[in-house]
Amino acid sequence: AQSVTQLDSQVPVFEEAPVELRCNYSSSVSVYLFWYVQYPNQGLQLLLKYLSGSTLVESINGFEAEFNKSQTSFHLRKPSVHISDTAEYFCAVSENTNAGKSTFGDGTTLTVKP
Amino acid sequence: EAGVTQFPSHSVIEKGQTVTLRCDPISGHDNLYWYRRVMGKEIKFLLHFVKESKQDESGMPNNRFLAERTGGTYSTLKVQPAELEDSGVYFCASSQAGVNTIYFGEGSWLTVV
Numbered sequence: 456a457q458s459v460t461q462l463d464s465q466v467p468v469f470e471e472a473p474v475e476l477r478c479n480y481s482s483s484v485s486v487y488l489f490w491y492v493q494y495p496n497q498g499l500q501l502l503l504k505y506l507s508g509s510t511l512v513e514s515i516n517g518f519e520a521e522f523n524k525s526q527t528s529f530h531l532r533k534p535s536v537h538i539s540d541t542a543e544y545f546c547a548v549s550e551n552t553n554a555g556k557s558t559f560g561d562g563t564t565l566t567v568k569p
Numbered sequence: 570e571a572g573v574t575q576f577p578s579h580s581v582i583e584k585g586q587t588v589t590l591r592c593d594p595i596s597g598h599d600n601l602y603w604y605r606r607v608m609g610k611e612i613k614f615l616l617h618f619v620k621e622s623k624q625d626e627s628g629m630p631n632n633r634f635l636a637e638r639t640g641g642t643y644s645t646l647k648v649q650p651a652e653l654e655d656s657g658v659y660f661c662a663s664s665q666a667g668v669n670t671i672y673f674g675e676g677s678w679l680t681v682v
Contacts, residue, residue: 504670555602555614561610
């Protein structure tokens with residue numbers, strides 16, 4: 456069985472500050488990792504994913520995440536956040552490339568303050 | 570192109586009543602998934618359709634939940650009879666065959682009182 460732990464339920468930061476949303480997982484097999492974002496009153500959207508290859512993956516809006524197999528982590532980072540990044544972020548893990556049957560974390564609410 | 574749409578967006582029902590949630594996937598998406606998020610906890614997988622067939626229903630909590638996908642198009646999730654612990658947000662998602670990017674709907678908020 457696999458599990459996902461998002462270590463922070465709430466992360467408040469000021470605009471233009473860096474941020475890290477932490478995610479740890481456990482699994483007995485190789486995994487595929489995902490970060491989703493849910494903006495207010497919207498559905499979840501895929502932010503980025505790690506399937507294979509480079510352990511550092513990036514999104515189009517400046518977020519990046521690094522797969523660390525030894526530490527079983529997939530932390531999400533952004534060097535400078537904007538007000539518009541305020542949202543809930545979910546880390547998810549799948550034991551195959553079928554992202555549909557992923558195990559999700561509890562979510563981290565990122566609040567960016569002016 | 571329309572995204573995944575869910576109806577109703579909010580529903581408040583009494584314990585013991587029946588509720589049916591509907592999901593319209595993106596046109597051409599063979600895969601359809603249902604999830605549930607209870608009380609701000611993790612999003613839990615309920616089941617997976619490939620076209621009209623149930624591929625995996627290992628996450629369905631009990632036999633009060635019934636999911637169908639008529640003709641491989643839209644899907645319904647019926648809760649009968651509803652219990653207080655069924656309250657939460659029910660998400661639907663869809664994806665194309667062989668593609669690992671899934672697209673979520675906005676969710677259906679269910680409150681059982």
